[in-house]
Amino acid sequence: MTLISRRPFRSSALASALLALLALGPGGPLTAPPAMAQTRVPASQAEISLGFAPLVKEATPAVVNIYAKRVVATRQSPFANDPIFSEFFKNFGQVRPQVQNSLGSGVILSDDGYVVSNYHVVGQADEIRVVLNDRREFNAKVLLADENSDLAILRLEGVKDLPHLSLRDSDSVEVGELVLAIGNPFGVGQTVSSGIVSGLARSGTATGSERGYFIQTDAPINPGNSGGALIDVNGDLIGVNTSILSRSGGSNGIGFAIPAALVRQFLDQSRAGNDHFERPWAGMSGHPVDLDMAEASGLDRPEGMVIDALHAESPFANNGFKPGDIILAVDGKPISSPAEMVYRMTVTGLGGQAVVTRLSGGTRKDISVPMIVAPEDPARDPLKTGEETAVPGMTLININPAVINEFQLQLSARGVMIEEPGRIGQRAGLRAGDTILSINGTDIDTPQTADAALRNPGRTLELSLLRDGKTATMRFRL
Incomplete structure (x- = not known):
């Protein structure tokens, strides 16, 4: 899988300002600048004062507001709010159409109008209207949506030469990087919040299902920012904001973003004409390695996923894997749970080969496993x-x-x-x-x-x- 490479800093003043925020204290230098920000020390107070303004000015035109409308059939029952009779009379009453509206954000991924947002914003919408930062409005249709991943790809109608963000290889993201969360909540205008990447490989903790795999950030994600952009200091998209864990229900809490590597797979499959998202099939079940199993297997710490069962037609079974084997890594990236395993296979992409590191009988071995869809054999024959x-x-x-x-x-x-x-x-x-x-x-x-x-x-x-x-x-x- 090939992702668009990261671009260099587009503003030396911005780079200098960010470096100043990280490296200068009241008494002089505190720490050495990070390797990714190899730029000069700011030469003036004006450069320090710039903050994120140049970056925000360049990135915000690619973040849009999305209005979605869905018509559902509901029953108007006098017992709807009764804790006892509502269940007995749930099919009682006249069926009437009801309009449900949702509001969220999206990110333009290409100049010809491909936009990514969250499934829970647009996945079941009958009508979608997208409003750009410059107030232009366009109709849109959903090309590809997946509830498990909470992602959807839209296509704007009758557009060209749109501002858009480049996708960064999210595997290169590191904890501690400065990030901005950009969205357009409730149609009142765009908001920008800053923070750092506070965690990686967070699975099963946000919107979606057991397939979830997220970048964690402390950048406040305001209500209505679902589907907005999480960008790095180069203005590249590293993730799509999806939810926040908050005790108060506000924007103060732990934010989660879907990695750009997964967004790339959705974009590629939508361009290929897929109407539903396809993942590589493992044909296995497993669980994380605990301390006792790690000691019994000769590992110095708990890592990897142990295989519990394999389907006879699994590509792993066909390549010599068996129950009891431990999978330590996929394409050189360590895994520790079934969710990470699914994610790593997904971003490898269908039709490719994943190099899987197996521990079996105390021996490690790298094995190439084809990424295939689950076979339709025998035919369903409905x-x-x-x-x-x-x-x-x-x-x-x-x-x-x-x-x-x-x-x-x-x-x-x-x-x-x-x-x-x-x-x-x-x-x-x-x-x-x-x-x-x-x-x-x-x-x-x-x-x-x-x-x-x-x-x-x-x-x-x-x-x-x-x-x-x-x-x-x-x-x-x-």
Whole structure:
């Protein structure tokens, strides 16, 4: 994967001012300047007074305000706010359309109108309006959105020669770097806050899911800044602001930004025409190495992720990995959790080869593993049960690696899964993701077998299901 390289300082005065803030104290020099800021000492008080102004002036035109509108169907029920009757009468009342509005920020990534924002800002919007810093307004459409990563790529209509930010390789970001958080909260105008990178490899702590992987900053992220830019002192984008952990609910707290390396993958896939984001498939489960396991494996400290299970078609299984092996690094970057493993594979990109460092039997070895999507083998072969069956309108599919990955099933899952339970099935307690093991004692291995068993079940229907790793039996009188 190739990222746009960092540009040199564009303002010697700005560089000098930043250096002064870091290196000068009331009595003289405090510390040596950092390696990344190899510039001269400020020559005048005027240079020191410049602060971040030149950087802000150059970066803010690429940060936009986003207005998103979504129309949803809601029921107006007199029991909606009642703690007891709201559940019993949740389907009571007239269905009426209701408009939901959201407000956030975005960052222009290219001169031809590609914009990145958060999924929770635009992911399900029906209408999107983007307002630039110079007050120009454009319609936009979502090209690619992913709830797990909380990222979305938009395309502005009828634009050219837009100001934009370059993506920096976020793996080169270091704790302690000066950063600015820029956004356009609530449409009142852009705000800029400063701070430092206070942490890296923060996973599962902000908006998103177990796939989350974030840059942590103490730069205040104001409400409404979701989707805004986190930039370095060169004006390069290192992350997209996504959330803040705050006891008060305000902007004072710990901010999180999605790394630019992941943004690059979204941009590349949207340019390639993908309508959903695809990640490389590991086909494995694992957990972090603890102190006892580290000592037993000859490690001087806990590091890496131990493999618990592997799917038979996993690219790791096909390259000699087995349960009990410890994965220490991907492409030379150390990992310590499944979330980091997923992130490192994702930023490597589909179609590439990741060099994975494995510890097995006390021996370390670097192994190249292809980055592939989860296979659709066997084909899903969806089947919708007819009205003459015991559970009409239910959609059944074959389980394959892609289905396992999409619905987060156990790696050992086989057979037939309920993709959509239908109206009757939902009332009966069936859920999307349930695996059907048997119907009235007949083992189920294909959607056709299930459909046949549901056509003549007799006076009772007995379903044996696998849900969340546990087996359950449901019986119905017909």
